[in-house]
Amino acid sequence: MSTDTLLVEPSAVSPTKRIVGELLRSREIAVAVVFVLVVALTTIKSPNFLFSSDGWRDLLLTPCLLLILAVGQTAVIITRNVDLSVGSTLGLTAYFTGKLFSDHPGLPIIAVVVLGMLFGAVLGLVNGLLVAIFKVPALVITLGTLYIYRGIFLTWAGSDRINAGDMPKDFLSLGTKTVLTIPVLTIVGLVVLAAVGYYLHTARGGRELYAIGSDPDAAVLYGLKVNRRIIGAFVLSGALAGLAGVVYTARYGTVSSNAGLGMELQAVGAAVIGGVAIFGGSGTVWGAAIGAFLLVTINRALPVVGISDFWQRAVVGALILGAIVLDRVLSARQERRLVAAREETRSAR
Amino acid sequence: MKVRNRRLSALAAVTLVASLALTACGGSDSDGGSDGASGGGGGGNTTVTFLPKNLGNPYFDTSSKGGKAAVEEFGGTFDEVGPDTASPDAQVQFINTAAQQGVNALVVSANDPEAICDALNEASDAGTKIVTFDSDTNPDCRDLFINQATADGIAKVQVDMIAEQIGDAGEVAILSAAANATNQNAWIDTMKKELEASHPNIKLVDTVYGDDDDQTSFDKTAALLQSHPNLKGIISPTTVGIAAAARYLSTSEYKGKVALTGLGTPNQMREYVKDGTVTEFALWNPEDLGYLAAYAAKALVDGDISGKEGDSFTAGKLGDFTVGADATVLLGEPYRFNKDNIDDFDF
Numbered sequence: 001m002s003t004d005t006l007l008v009e010p011s012a013v014s015p016t017k018r019i020v021g022e023l024l025r026s027r028e029i030a031v032a033v034v035f036v037l038v039v040a041l042t043t044i045k046s047p048n049f050l051f052s053s054d055g056w057r058d059l060l061l062t063p064c065l066l067l068i069l070a071v072g073q074t075a076v077i078i079t080r081n082v083d084l085s086v087g088s089t090l091g092l093t094a095y096f097t098g099k100l101f102s103d104h105p106g107l108p109i110i111a112v113v114v115l116g117m118l119f120g121a122v123l124g125l126v127n128g129l130l131v132a133i134f135k136v137p138a139l140v141i142t143l144g145t146l147y148i149y150r151g152i153f154l155t156w157a158g159s160d161r162i163n164a165g166d167m168p169k170d171f172l173s174l175g176t177k178t179v180l181t182i183p184v185l186t187i188v189g190l191v192v193l194a195a196v197g198y199y200l201h202t203a204r205g206g207r208e209l210y211a212i213g214s215d216p217d218a219a220v221l222y223g224l225k226v227n228r229r230i231i232g233a234f235v236l237s238g239a240l241a242g243l244a245g246v247v248y249t250a251r252y253g254t255v256s257s258n259a260g261l262g263m264e265l266q267a268v269g270a271a272v273i274g275g276v277a278i279f280g281g282s283g284t285v286w287g288a289a290i291g292a293f294l295l296v297t298i299n300r301a302l303p304v305v306g307i308s309d310f311w312q313r314a315v316v317g318a319l320i321l322g323a324i325v326l327d328r329v330l331s332a333r334q335e336r337r338l339v340a341a342r343e344e345t346r347s348a349r
Numbered sequence: 350m351k352v353r354n355r356r357l358s359a360l361a362a363v364t365l366v367a368s369l370a371l372t373a374c375g376g377s378d379s380d381g382g383s384d385g386a387s388g389g390g391g392g393g394n395t396t397v398t399f400l401p402k403n404l405g406n407p408y409f410d411t412s413s414k415g416g417k418a419a420v421e422e423f424g425g426t427f428d429e430v431g432p433d434t435a436s437p438d439a440q441v442q443f444i445n446t447a448a449q450q451g452v453n454a455l456v457v458s459a460n461d462p463e464a465i466c467d468a469l470n471e472a473s474d475a476g477t478k479i480v481t482f483d484s485d486t487n488p489d490c491r492d493l494f495i496n497q498a499t500a501d502g503i504a505k506v507q508v509d510m511i512a513e514q515i516g517d518a519g520e521v522a523i524l525s526a527a528a529n530a531t532n533q534n535a536w537i538d539t540m541k542k543e544l545e546a547s548h549p550n551i552k553l554v555d556t557v558y559g560d561d562d563d564q565t566s567f568d569k570t571a572a573l574l575q576s577h578p579n580l581k582g583i584i585s586p587t588t589v590g591i592a593a594a595a596r597y598l599s600t601s602e603y604k605g606k607v608a609l610t611g612l613g614t615p616n617q618m619r620e621y622v623k624d625g626t627v628t629e630f631a632l633w634n635p636e637d638l639g640y641l642a643a644y645a646a647k648a649l650v651d652g653d654i655s656g657k658e659g660d661s662f663t664a665g666k667l668g669d670f671t672v673g674a675d676a677t678v679l680l681g682e683p684y685r686f687n688k689d690n691i692d693d694f695d696f
Contacts, residue, residue: 048575054601058571154434158405164596164620176600252563253596254617256589259563303557303572310528 080280093245124238213280
């Protein structure tokens, strides 16, 4: 009699069937299907939405800002934390970027990008240290830094704004430059997505983030370096918010003190819609990325379809609620199944 | 103007206001000596304090520049104070301080028509003349309002510009600020009437709201262009909206094909006027506005005018002005900016 009885027996279903079944049940696919439907329906209504050069470019370009934020946010949410300060970090970095260009006109673009990310990483580090050291829920800490960073921004910028004329043309053209019809900024977003996605899926550090989120106490007992990992997740989120700030400046060409206002909730929304569990431990950046594309594209599609401004927010809200309810239902069902499986193995013994 | 901004950063604003209150007290002490002297001197040296919605705002920097120039011309003492953020009650302590200092005239752009009324009335009781400019308070809280432009004038100049730019025929749309923005809604109503009355071939097909947010306005512009393939022009009666729309247009296939005009500031629009995205846009000249407000304050202090309808005074290089109904003085027609004059301005 073996002592290590498995909680759940390995599936007897054939591997192909299992993969197909998993794909059908996967949240990523479900969200992607909705995304394709939205694009298809809107294109039928207005072919320009997909087939004009502007339409195609905007379809890929507009979500990349939220995509970058959502990837960072996912890394934090997986550890059962949340980073609400990313909107303010984005705004602050966007202004910092503009200031760098207007005060030091000769600075190479790549240097500004790196400085922007470093700046964001420092802001993220502050969050991480506060959360890890004081053991206060990240919701509270980052709500505080949301206001503090925004306050610093307001004091620094006042009602000064960075205008397109203050920045080099090369940098501004980056906002719309394309390679083989794919916008450069989208490529940047996808590279970030692939790198973080690969790390979370395969690297030890990435898996530990999931372990921490699934059961923080167990992770400590098991000897994982919980604090270090959580700080790392916040630094990543901050650095990506910094990158998003640089992208914002390149894309919109103007920065005022309300830049990035409310973006943090969109980032959380994108992650949740993409199947990242708000209580940590599960979800992928792929899902969050598709969630970001869906959220942004729905926002762009509704006015084209002719739904009034006043209803657009309600639709987005319904989407988030739907995603959370679905999440809850699915995890409750999973839980029941696991409990049943445990009962079965017990009675079989 | 930026309601969302204000609401979400309320906490930060409160902190700022608290710190500013302290700063303001410090400032009043250092100015105390000179004010005592001017108070005693009477009419000779007119002290005028400008209180814009907030400091560090290029728009108000320009209006204060005009105000300062005017005060120097008539040999008075100019001072400028103000909060860092334009929140409704942030101006109250500055008004109280000015009243305690006994300045002759206070020139205010009100952040809120009601919130600063009590403070203004107290200052008025202490003998300070109150002039509002740019943003008015309730009429009974001030002696005079310097109106930068009338709703009719603003609406008409925008309709005229779009008509000139699209050849007086075709589809146009409006990109506004928030759906509940009082000023913009009043202008839009007047624009609709003006379009119907004088430009029957121009059809207003849509009005969208960018919430005075760069990003939202930008995305709404994209949506407008996509949902109305025959669009000939966009009117954006808000400085944030027009800049965001110009940024989108300048990188789009519609650049040069869809006209864009509205209310903007030269610094925000310079790039797009030079690259041909925008031909002409309008706004009043804030420098003239500050200049006129300072002269009006002087006329009130000297007793040349009392704010009665029909009173008239001379405002230096700008010439003669007459007080209209509700103690209001109108600066004049909105000012049009294009590539020939845009480099003369920095705000």
